[in-house]
Amino acid sequence: MTKRRIEIMDTTLxxxxxxxxxxxxxxxxxxxxxxxxxxxxxxxxxxASARVSEGEFQAVKDITDWASENNYLxxxxxxxxxxxxxxxxxxxxxxxxxxNLLTKGSLNHLTHQLKKTPNQHFKEVKEVIDLASSKxxxxxxxxxxxxxxxxxxxxxxxxxxxxxxxQNVARIMLPDTLGVLTPQESYDxxxxxxxTYPELHFDFxxxxxxxxxxxxxxxxxxxxxxxxxxxxxxxxxxAGNAPMSSTIAVINDFMPNIEIGVNEKVLYTVSKLVxxxxxxxxxxxxxxxxxxxxxxxxxxxxxxxxxxxLYFSDLMPERFGRKRQYALGKASGKANIQKNxxxxxxxxxxxxxxxxxxxxxxxxxxxxxVTKEDLPYIISDVLDRTYEEKVKVNSYVLTHSxxxxxxxxxxxxxxxxxFEENAQGDGQYDAFMNAIRNVFKRKKxxxxxxxxxxxxxxxxxxxxxxxxxxxxxxxxxxxxxxxGLDSDQTVSAIKATEKMLNIIIN
Numbered sequence: 021m022t023k024r025r026i027e028i029m030d031t032t033l034x035x036x037x038x039x040x041x042x043x044x045x046x047x048x049x050x051x052x053x054x055x056x057x058x059x060x061x062x063x064x065x066x067x068a069s070a071r072v073s074e075g076e077f078q079a080v081k082d083i084t085d086w087a088s089e090n091n092y093l094x095x096x097x098x099x100x101x102x103x104x105x106x107x108x109x110x111x112x113x114x115x116x117x118x119x120n121l122l123t124k125g126s127l128n129h130l131t132h133q134l135k136k137t138p139n140q141h142f143k144e145v146k147e148v149i150d151l152a153s154s155k156x157x158x159x160x161x162x163x164x165x166x167x168x169x170x171x172x173x174x175x176x177x178x179x180x181x182x183x184x185x186x187q188n189v190a191r192i193m194l195p196d197t198l199g200v201l202t203p204q205e206s207y208d209x210x211x212x213x214x215x216t217y218p219e220l221h222f223d224f225x226x227x228x229x230x231x232x233x234x235x236x237x238x239x240x241x242x243x244x245x246x247x248x249x250x251x252x253x254x255x256x257x258x259a260g261n262a263p264m265s266s267t268i269a270v271i272n273d274f275m276p277n278i279e280i281g282v283n284e285k286v287l288y289t290v291s292k293l294v295x296x297x298x299x300x301x302x303x304x305x306x307x308x309x310x311x312x313x314x315x316x317x318x319x320x321x322x323x324x325x326x327x328x329x330l331y332f333s334d335l336m337p338e339r340f341g342r343k344r345q346y347a348l349g350k351a352s353g354k355a356n357i358q359k360n361x362x363x364x365x366x367x368x369x370x371x372x373x374x375x376x377x378x379x380x381x382x383x384x385x386x387x388x389x390v391t392k393e394d395l396p397y398i399i400s401d402v403l404d405r406t407y408e409e410k411v412k413v414n415s416y417v418l419t420h421s422x423x424x425x426x427x428x429x430x431x432x433x434x435x436x437x438x439f440e441e442n443a444q445g446d447g448q449y450d451a452f453m454n455a456i457r458n459v460f461k462r463k464k465x466x467x468x469x470x471x472x473x474x475x476x477x478x479x480x481x482x483x484x485x486x487x488x489x490x491x492x493x494x495x496x497x498x499x500x501x502x503x504g505l506d507s508d509q510t511v512s513a514i515k516a517t518e519k520m521l522n523i524i525i526n
Contacts, residue, residue: 023279026271027247029223030056030264031066032294034099036255039300046079048297052252053083055293057092059286066120066249069099070107077114084115093117097160102144105151118158120193121148125163125180127173138176142183153188160191160223167196170209181217191221191247196236199229199259207239214244223247226262228254233262238270241278252294253302253309265291265308265340273334288340308335314344398486398505410435411521413514418448428452432459434525449513456517468495468524475509489513493520 033049036042044052049067056065068080080098087093093115100107100119111119123145124130130141145161152159161184163169169177184192194210201209210224224240224247226233237248254263265287271278291309295302304311314337337344379398414431425444428451432439439459445451453470460467472492489504489512500523504515 021277023277025279026241026245027063027223028264028268028280028282029064029066029097029247029249030060030062030251031225031249031261032056032251032253032255032264034066034068035225035249035257035261036251036253036294036298038257039255039260039298040257042255042298042300044079044297046075046082049079050082050086052290052294052297053096054086055286055290056252057087057095058090059283060290061281061283061286063247063281064095064097064118066097066099070101070110070114070119071103077110080114080116084117088115094158099162100148102141102148104144105148108148108151108155108157111157112155117156118160118190119152120160120162121145121152122162122164123180125166125177125195125197126169127176128168129165130176138179142180145183146187149187149189158190159188160193161189162193162195162225164195165197166194167201167205167209168198171205178216181213181220185217185220191223193223193225193249194245195225195249196227197225199227199233201226201232201236202230203232203235203239206236207243210240210243210245221246223249225249227256228259228262231259233260234266234270237262237267238275241271241275252290253298253300253306255294255298255300263306265306269308269335269339284339285341288342308340314342408526409522410525411518413518414438416452416514418452418510420448426451428455430455430459432456434459434463434521448510452510452514453517456521460521465524466495468493468520471499473513475512487512489516491516491520495524 033044033052037044053065053067056062067083068076083096084093087096094117096116097118097120098107098111098114098116100111100121102121102123107119111117124134124141127138130136130138134141136144149159149161163177163180166177181192194213196206206224206226210222213222222245224237224245226236226240226249233254237250241248248267249261250264250267251261252264254260254266264282265284268280268282268284268287271280272284288309291302302309302311305313307313376398412433414433416428416430418426418428420426426446426448427442427444428448429440429442430452432441439462441455441458443451443454443458445454453467457467470491471494472490474490476488476490477486486505486507487509489509490501491504491513492499492501500520502516502519502523504512504517504519506512506515
């Protein structure tokens with residue numbers, strides 16, 4: 021099968037920067053530009069709009085200096101305007117060699133924004149193109165609002181295309197500026213133009229206002245588009261542009277007659293870098309690059325993966341430099357937990373695995389996030405229970421107020437007898453211990469001394485991570501340790517103390 025080579029142009033640094041609140045610094049733009057061209061291997065990058073600011077000028081200058089030294093200058097493009105050559109002068113000073121000239125692709129825009137006739141507009145466009153040619157600057161032309169032009173003023177669009185055919189233009193770029201096209205329209209409009217002008221190069225620039233960016237890009241290629249404009253993480257104005265990661269995966273998996281040069285293994289790396297620089301967080305469920313998209317949550321899925329990879333698809337995480345994960349929570353089954361234990365190099369017998377599974381389900385019911393790194397802590401907590409449960413802390417109220425001593429009210433059951441007690445202390449846990457001591461005095465039982473208190477959280481965890489408290493106790497006979505596990509440090513200490521109470525009663 022003969023494959024058709026398609027150009028991928030990334031416009032994250034220009035159109036993507038129109039995302040609300042986003043502004044890349046010059047060093048950030050240079051870093052992203054290098055990664056896009058050298059690692060992701062897109063064909064072209066659009067890096068800025070001419071005349072925007074001094075900072076933008078410096079960013080373009082830095083990129084063109086680097087691109088010139090590394091033979092990428094013809095792949096670096098700048099958005100320019102029909103402005104009597106001001107943009108061309110700006111480009112020359114910045115060292116850029118490819119302009120993407122913004123023109124009007126609908127009669128509505130031309131009439132109401134520029135207030136000019138088609139002939140007036142075409143004349144001014146020609147002057148800019150000729151000026152660029154005289155300075156050895158390559159010209160690509162944007163037909164802004166082209167999609168509405170095809171819907172509402174098709175004669176004007178074709179008049180403009182006939183004019184551009186006679187000009188020194190490398191590419192004609194067809195943007196769905198407002199993201200209003202359906203997939204069928206994307207196909208029909210581009211196919212019609214492609215059939216009329218088979219010799220011209222057409223790029224398609226999709227927006228995502230109806231969440232149809234990827235579908236429209238796919239249909240544009242089927243209709244014969246020569247290139248696509250995409251952005252990392254789908255960044256862009258309003259709902260953004262067609263996203264790079266999803267579009268590339270769709271082309272590779274569903275369009276065998278299309279050839280692209282993008283290195284999909286780097287998609288996730290680029291995505292995370294742009295996320296960090298832009299401050300725009302990637303949704304956890306965003307295809308290809310989201311945090312959760314290669315995570316199996318349901319236990320039945322993990323079980324299926326163990327049996328002939330029943331829940332695998334062509335979207336394997338390794339393609340994108342990622343790994344499959346198995347979430348731990350109330351939907352977890354033994355298979356999920358076994359997968360995580362394998363990754364940690366741990367093994368449990370069936371009985372212990374059931375206990376750990378039940379504990380994870382309990383944590384999930386409390387909406388507690390459980391990670392693979394939490395597993396050793398959970399195992400220690402669950403398998404530490406080698407006693408009959410005769411003491412149960414039923415409930416407690418912990419108070420801490422500025423200027424007042426912390427206090428605790430606790431309800432505790434000891435061998436079917438329930439007690440309530442209130443006490444103060446130097447901290448919430450100290451108040452809790454004082455209340456417990458008062459209860460056990462009634463039972464004529466002396467509690468062991470607390471000789472060490474250690475708190476740990478799994479490495480790399482967040483502020484809501486599970487917290488393990490390990491307390492060392494000493495009585496007249498020996499020292500022993502108990503563990504408690506909870507997302508709240510004081511509660512984990514109380515759980516460790518409850519274990520101690522059961523040990524001494526037993």
